[in-house]
Amino acid sequence: GAGVSQSPRYKVAKRGQDVALRCDPISGHVSLFWYQQALGQGPEFLTYFQNEAQLDKSGLPSDRFFAERPEGSVSTLKIQRTQQEDSAVYLCASSLTLAGGQETQYFGPGTRLLVL
Amino acid sequence: KNEVEQSPQNLTAQEGEFITINCSYSVGISALHWLQQHPGGGIVSLFMLSSGKKKHGRLIATINIQEKHSSLHITASHPRDSAVYICAPHSGGSNYKLTFGKGTLLTVNP
Numbered sequence: 001g002a003g004v005s006q007s008p009r010y011k012v013a014k015r016g017q018d019v020a021l022r023c024d025p026i027s028g029h030v031s032l033f034w035y036q037q038a039l040g041q042g043p044e045f046l047t048y049f050q051n052e053a054q055l056d057k058s059g060l061p062s063d064r065f066f067a068e069r070p071e072g073s074v075s076t077l078k079i080q081r082t083q084q085e086d087s088a089v090y091l092c093a094s095s096l097t098l099a100g101g102q103e104t105q106y107f108g109p110g111t112r113l114l115v116l
Numbered sequence: 117k118n119e120v121e122q123s124p125q126n127l128t129a130q131e132g133e134f135i136t137i138n139c140s141y142s143v144g145i146s147a148l149h150w151l152q153q154h155p156g157g158g159i160v161s162l163f164m165l166s167s168g169k170k171k172h173g174r175l176i177a178t179i180n181i182q183e184k185h186s187s188l189h190i191t192a193s194h195p196r197d198s199a200v201y202i203c204a205p206h207s208g209g210s211n212y213k214l215t216f217g218k219g220t221l222l223t224v225n226p
Contacts, residue, residue: 031212042202042216056213091159105149105214107159
């Protein structure tokens, strides 16, 4: 595709509900990142994939958060038993090669999650 | 936890003014990104730099690795430059992990 796409763009969930957020990176991009951006704050790192391998999940805030990229392209971020503090914009980014931080990251539009 | 400090947090300018946004960071880094975020969330990478200065159109970014400081300048600002500008150095020791500042909200009035 032309850029990174994310779906849904907006999600309203009731507290306790499970949600799944999808990211379609730019075709052929090796590195994929998930970030969480709270209102008025900068994004914060959640997790990093190199192809299908999840090399770093140190930013996931709790074991309710789970991410996968089974075929090395599309990635899904799943949040179980959502809490109000999970309300944020979830951003996905991809980059072409392995050294993701040393090159341009291309960001998707984000999924705005509101937990009521 | 605030490893990245941006100033100012908010900036209002008149069209045509020269803009400077500053970024200071506390960890050792090898490179730093400047990003632009428009309302609605879309983030665009403006620069990645590890030393000296880069220029792209009306945008100029500088970095001083020893002083742990970077600046983003906009010459002849325009209302379409209105956005949040975010500084994101690499976390120390990481090739890929970015630490983001809170951003500077720039509003350029016609």
